[in-house]
Amino acid sequence: EAGVAQSPRYKIIEKRQSVAFWCNPISGHATLYWYQQILGQGPKLLIQFQNNGVVDDSQLPKDRFSAERLKGVDSTLKIQPAKLEDSAVYLCASSPGTSGDGELFFGEGSRLTVL
């Protein structure tokens, strides 16, 4: 079974530029998550999708971050304009359903450096 795929793995941009990250979850997984992991910290949930609907985006900085999940499968996370404090690893995760044991399957992450 293929895991969660993310790209790009690394991205370096100047502040005020824009960047987009892509995620392809495990086939059949209904729930998709984007987490931000700043160096030395635990993952922080940015947005959670159930199929193609948003169920939690309470911690997403909506003035600069946006995310969509087209057709309930792939997802993109965009940052525009980027700030220095956005330097982090952006982790995509998926899980099979809406409830249950809560196990998340993570991708390897996209590391963003903002200069």
Add this chain to the structure above:
Amino acid sequence: QQQVKQSPQSLIVQKGGISIINCAYENTAFDYFPWYQQFPGKGPALLIAIRPDVSEKKEGRFTISFNKSAKQFSLHIMDSQPGDSATYFCAASTPWGGYQKVTFGTGTKLQVIP
């Protein structure tokens, strides 16, 4: 109330020793407590998990101890090996609006020295 507090931040253990990582929570609605293991450059992966209706769960060298009254849970790694060197995150999950909401601790960087 959604926080999960984790300690220590870092831990150095001799090969063969016991590694112990502790977590505490406040929200009594949490109903699933997983531990994730993360190697450098990789995403976190589920290691072991427990529900609050049991006090202990063991899988190989890894054991979760759960104290519901104290709202604390811990990960014990017996016979620690250099290959266990990684960052460990506790987490807690709660039903929320018909879905599961997962909150992570701040992580413990474990180094097992030969």
